[in-house]
Amino acid sequence: MDISPILEGFGVVLEPANLLYCLIGVIIGMLIGVLPGLGPGATIAILLPITYSIEPVSAIIMLAGIFYGAQYGGTITSVLLRLPGEASSVVTVFDGFAMAKQGRAGTALGIAAIGSFIGGTVSIIGLTLVAPVVAGFALDFGPPEYAALGILGVLLISSVGNGNKLKAIIAAGIGLLIATVGRDTFTGAERFTFGSLNLAEGIDFIPIAMGLFGLSEILYNLEERHNRVHAPAKVGNVWPSRGDLRQSGGAIGRGSVIGFVLGVLPGGGAVLSSLAAYAFEKRRAKRPERFGQGAVEGVAAPETANNAAATSSFIPLLTLGIPANATMALMFGALLIQGIQPGPQLVTEHPDVFWGVINSMYIGNILLLIMSIPMVGLFVRILRVRPAIMAPITVLITLLGAYTVRNQVYDIFLVIAFGVLGYLMKKFGFEPGPLVLAFVLGSMIESSARQGLLILGGDPVGFLTRPISGTVFALIVVVLLWPLIRGALRRKTSHRVEEKISS
Amino acid sequence: MSDPTSPPGPKSVQDGPPEPDPRAADLQEEADRLQAEMEEARPPHGGPISQVAAALVALAVGVFGAVGSYALGLGRLTQPGPGLWPFAISVVIVVLSVVLLLTGRHLRDTERFSRSSLQTAAGVLSLVGLAVLLPVIGFEIPSLLLMFVWLRLLGKESWRSSIVISFGAVAAFYVLFVLLLQIPLPRLV
Numbered sequence: 061m062d063i064s065p066i067l068e069g070f071g072v073v074l075e076p077a078n079l080l081y082c083l084i085g086v087i088i089g090m091l092i093g094v095l096p097g098l099g100p101g102a103t104i105a106i107l108l109p110i111t112y113s114i115e116p117v118s119a120i121i122m123l124a125g126i127f128y129g130a131q132y133g134g135t136i137t138s139v140l141l142r143l144p145g146e147a148s149s150v151v152t153v154f155d156g157f158a159m160a161k162q163g164r165a166g167t168a169l170g171i172a173a174i175g176s177f178i179g180g181t182v183s184i185i186g187l188t189l190v191a192p193v194v195a196g197f198a199l200d201f202g203p204p205e206y207a208a209l210g211i212l213g214v215l216l217i218s219s220v221g222n223g224n225k226l227k228a229i230i231a232a233g234i235g236l237l238i239a240t241v242g243r244d245t246f247t248g249a250e251r252f253t254f255g256s257l258n259l260a261e262g263i264d265f266i267p268i269a270m271g272l273f274g275l276s277e278i279l280y281n282l283e284e285r286h287n288r289v290h291a292p293a294k295v296g297n298v299w300p301s302r303g304d305l306r307q308s309g310g311a312i313g314r315g316s317v318i319g320f321v322l323g324v325l326p327g328g329g330a331v332l333s334s335l336a337a338y339a340f341e342k343r344r345a346k347r348p349e350r351f352g353q354g355a356v357e358g359v360a361a362p363e364t365a366n367n368a369a370a371t372s373s374f375i376p377l378l379t380l381g382i383p384a385n386a387t388m389a390l391m392f393g394a395l396l397i398q399g400i401q402p403g404p405q406l407v408t409e410h411p412d413v414f415w416g417v418i419n420s421m422y423i424g425n426i427l428l429l430i431m432s433i434p435m436v437g438l439f440v441r442i443l444r445v446r447p448a449i450m451a452p453i454t455v456l457i458t459l460l461g462a463y464t465v466r467n468q469v470y471d472i473f474l475v476i477a478f479g480v481l482g483y484l485m486k487k488f489g490f491e492p493g494p495l496v497l498a499f500v501l502g503s504m505i506e507s508s509a510r511q512g513l514l515i516l517g518g519d520p521v522g523f524l525t526r527p528i529s530g531t532v533f534a535l536i537v538v539v540l541l542w543p544l545i546r547g548a549l550r551r552k553t554s555h556r557v558e559e560k561i562s563s
Numbered sequence: 564m565s566d567p568t569s570p571p572g573p574k575s576v577q578d579g580p581p582e583p584d585p586r587a588a589d590l591q592e593e594a595d596r597l598q599a600e601m602e603e604a605r606p607p608h609g610g611p612i613s614q615v616a617a618a619l620v621a622l623a624v625g626v627f628g629a630v631g632s633y634a635l636g637l638g639r640l641t642q643p644g645p646g647l648w649p650f651a652i653s654v655v656i657v658v659l660s661v662v663l664l665l666t667g668r669h670l671r672d673t674e675r676f677s678r679s680s681l682q683t684a685a686g687v688l689s690l691v692g693l694a695v696l697l698p699v700i701g702f703e704i705p706s707l708l709l710m711f712v713w714l715r716l717l718g719k720e721s722w723r724s725s726i727v728i729s730f731g732a733v734a735a736f737y738v739l740f741v742l743l744l745q746i747p748l749p750r751l752v
Contacts, residue, residue, distance in 0.1 A: 223672060224667070224670060226662060227663065227672075229659055230621050230656055230659050233659065234621070234624055237649055237656070240632075244645040246645070249635055249636075249644075249645035251645055252631055279686060280683075283677070283679040283680060283682060446720075447718075448719065449714065449718065449720065449728060451717075451718065452709060452714060453732055455690065456710065460706070463748065464748070469697055469698050473691075476691060479690075480687055487673060487676070488617040488674075506648045510648070513641070513643055517641065518642070519640070
């Protein structure tokens, strides 16, 4: 493997200005990510406009910083407030909050930072080695394959996420429909524009993401949900003792591997990996009963794994152009805004960008470790600020930020509209994630499907007979039928489970 | 509110392949329990009416999309028209919404609207107000009003701290956006 592009990438990333962007990204990512109720997705969405105005390479580097900062912000709230920012930090709460109650919150946060760093780094190394290979394999893909992959991606996110599957797929369908608004690239016809000039240009990704992920979250929280937050626990010494490190060393190592492997899977990779890593450590432990009572490994394992998984979920994004989860959908959108089309061509045609993305992740990860440990105290102080005060400030950042992207008040209205839509979706049990993801992939799926039809002479059967797209479509059928298959499996084991619950 | 029979909303944190390992099943239970506990903070679920309403809205979107895209022209498979793809999606939405309408009546993942939902409504109104006023009188006064409304009326902060924080925050925004980042926000003068 030719490593000179990798090294050149480092040269770019290590320029002082870019390091500064990355640092700013980490800090503001943590600042917003630590706000209760705002998970990594919301954080990245709210901060999208900041990256809009700077040049692509710096913007990507800053995004990597924001990405890691936002992830860690969610960890802080899990440990201190018992409020996981997203599903992949849910398991951290068991032992993290227990440790916080014993006055060891600092240790929990410290070990989480170290674990995240190691897990992330292992995963990036894996990414460095694996991504070019996968991308090379994917180079032969034609439009039918991309159409199939896009549909599979949308289905996986919808069916692996939280909540009702049917509602998730409906939400995804609406996202695909919203993606068609504007001028049709093939025929030039205006679709669903109602004569509006603004709509003719299509709906921009930024206001959708900011509204559905950011503003909707704030509006939802306005309903007194988080007003009775626990007071954050006291954070003492952040540096874990040597004993803690020895105890969690193995957990971090195994968590890295579990996270990397499971994170590549589309769908709930990060969630699954944090659960698996926790379960694995509990099974290996000499005294499993310590888990849930404040075991250091119980924090180290899932935090390492979810960061490793969050990082390795960049593999399908960068090599196939398929985001593996809602947060990746945001990164996908953010890269598109910078004029970067993630996909197999990226590594061959724009190696500088490809390695720039990956190398900025190394840097983001290192800066996270450097910043998080000394700055934990500051973030705890932010948690003491009442949500009632943080909410309007976040709202103002969101709305004014949306305006700054194109200097149009129209964008503010769009953010508000999608914020209200997201709020109503949550109230009615629809997840906004699949909608945003489907929106991001929408135009790609449509144009690939149409080009595919042209290539295949208008014969849709051709999608099924080409080996790769046929395989992908077979997977799609499996995913669609999965609830039925699993239902059948569950019925067999349900007796056992019921006994366990009643005992 | 802690109705033990109703674990509303996202029930399982993880929905990957089922883990054969019994300990993993325990873990899944633990995660579920935690999730359920956090869900307790949610308002009671909305009942069948809201489920039906949600399905009907989705259905309406699907029908609207289908009619609109049909009007655009479907074309043929060899030469797809602009309406073909949106038509296909709309049909999927319609079918799934009908299934949801028929099978989803007893789901418990909706949330009832309560008095506190009025807070959200008021919040949205204040946002619209900001967007309307922004191009007319610049960002300073609308931002100030928005901060004040959210702090005093929605956040029930004291008069004093509401006023102090509003002015402080807008001043900070001014310094950050206008003086440091030099972003062309519409301004008062």
